[in-house]
Amino acid sequence: MVVELRDGLVYAQRFEAHQQTGWLSAGLIDLQVNGFAGHDLNGPTLTVETVHQLALAMLRCGVTTFLPTLITASEAQLTQALAVIAQARREVPLVARMAPYVHVEGPAVAPEDGPRGAHPAAHVRPPSIEEFHRWQAASDGVVGMVTLSPHWPETPEYVAALVAAGVHVALGHTDASTQQIKAAVDAGARLSTHLGNGSHARINRQRNPIWTQLAEDRLCASFIADGHHLGSDALKVMLRAKGLERALIVSDATAIGGMPPGRYNASIGGPVHLSPEGRLSPNDGTGEYLAGAALPMLAGVATLVRQAGLSLKDALMLATVNPGRWVGGRGSLAVGQPADLVRFEFDPADSAAARVTGVWLGGRPMV
Numbered sequence: 001m002v003v004e005l006r007d008g009l010v011y012a013q014r015f016e017a018h019q020q021t022g023w024l025s026a027g028l029i030d031l032q033v034n035g036f037a038g039h040d041l042n043g044p045t046l047t048v049e050t051v052h053q054l055a056l057a058m059l060r061c062g063v064t065t066f067l068p069t070l071i072t073a074s075e076a077q078l079t080q081a082l083a084v085i086a087q088a089r090r091e092v093p094l095v096a097r098m099a100p101y102v103h104v105e106g107p108a109v110a111p112e113d114g115p116r117g118a119h120p121a122a123h124v125r126p127p128s129i130e131e132f133h134r135w136q137a138a139s140d141g142v143v144g145m146v147t148l149s150p151h152w153p154e155t156p157e158y159v160a161a162l163v164a165a166g167v168h169v170a171l172g173h174t175d176a177s178t179q180q181i182k183a184a185v186d187a188g189a190r191l192s193t194h195l196g197n198g199s200h201a202r203i204n205r206q207r208n209p210i211w212t213q214l215a216e217d218r219l220c221a222s223f224i225a226d227g228h229h230l231g232s233d234a235l236k237v238m239l240r241a242k243g244l245e246r247a248l249i250v251s252d253a254t255a256i257g258g259m260p261p262g263r264y265n266a267s268i269g270g271p272v273h274l275s276p277e278g279r280l281s282p283n284d285g286t287g288e289y290l291a292g293a294a295l296p297m298l299a300g301v302a303t304l305v306r307q308a309g310l311s312l313k314d315a316l317m318l319a320t321v322n323p324g325r326w327v328g329g330r331g332s333l334a335v336g337q338p339a340d341l342v343r344f345e346f347d348p349a350d351s352a353a354a355r356v357t358g359v360w361l362g363g364r365p366m367v
Contacts, residue, residue, distance in 0.1 A: 022357060025316050027064025027340035028297040029323040029331045031145070031222060031248070032103060032194070034069050034268060035255030036061070036296070041068050043255070043267045046081045051088035055098050057258065059366045061296035062342035062356040065330050067145060068099050069252075071268060072106030072119035075131055082139035089142065097361065100327050101144025104135070105193065108148040108158075109173035114200040115149065117173055118269045118291055127158035136165075143167060145326070147193040149174035150184035163188030168326060170222075171213065173198035178212045185218050191326070192221040194252055196238055197229050197290075214241040220322070222250045224293050225300035225308070228279045232307035244314055248322040249300045254292035256280055268292050298344060302354045305346075312348070339363035 039054040089096040108127035145168040159169045172193030192213045221242045261276045269291030271283035278295040304315035324331025343358035359367035
């Protein structure tokens with residue numbers, strides 16, 4: 001194997017029966033994983049083995065660090081799920097290594113149809129510092145990121161309390177005003193969750209929460225770059241507005257991700273249909289709306305190159321270095337960094353999907 005550095009990427013050239021080429025990158029980092037390959041974090045009966053199998057599924061996708069993500073549910077279900085994930089981190093070293101903390105998306109999201117997305121309306125509620133402390137008490141303090149809508153009157157106090165406790169606060173699933181968004185940012189919120197989604201289908205062209213978050217330089221933004229949640233023009237414009245240094249991608253994958261095309265009954269979204277292209281829609285026959293995401297992070301990297309016009313170097317930055325800042329500085333290829341690596345094959349000029357051909361975690365081959 002001959003290895004050389006090109007534009008911050010390691011280019012690996014293999015010589016076998018004939019010449020083949022591939023790419024070696026820092027392992028991908030996904031800050032929003034609800035499930036994958038049938039392993040569901042938001043189902044009614046989460047187990048340690050489910051979390052373990054999800055971690056293994058992430059490795060097969062080239063993801064070496066991920067945040068298990070729980071969406072809006074009753075306090076009892078959230079607390080129980082957090083306790084199980086904390087137990088998995090104690091008992092399974094692989095989970096502890098790959099999942100540094102949990103992302104709770106909700107339950108203080110917008111209650112209206114549209115911004116609420118697939119979050120169950122029955123469990124939407126205002127942010128509660130007391131409930132947050134009960135989550136942490138039940139789970140060894142495993143919650144490290146919380147997404148909420150900043151329209152709630154309690155938001156500034158809640159955000160300040162979580163930030164003081166060392167927790168990242170993100171804004172999402174919202175129709176909040178400019179003033180409400182800025183108040184949350186003043187209190188310490190620093191990320192927009194899957195910006196451009198979790199919104200009304202039709203918005204005011206001049207005054208809307210997407211524009212406010214794009215314009216707010218103190219906010220970084222995550223995007224679902226699966227080719228379905230954002231059109232190529234919208235994705236390109238949002239990346240230009242936010243700037244690549246403040247942008248990152250997430251999969252936001254549900255348990256249906258990685259499954260064969262067909263019809264499923266999902267814990268997020270109920271009856272759904274997964275198309276051969278990876279579009280996950282409500283099972284209503286129209287395909288007009290989405291019921292979650294189903295494609296892995298490497299597909300997002302390919303979308304950034306093919307549809308948003310980014311170089312492979314920049315696309316990988318949005319899947320490694322930039323999300324790595326939220327998990328202690330992981331995601332870079334540098335001397336002294338953990339050898340979390342993914343080898344993959346990808347040709348921007350070819351419509352074939354990018355393909356993982358090897359994964360290392362701390363220098364140990366895993367795939």
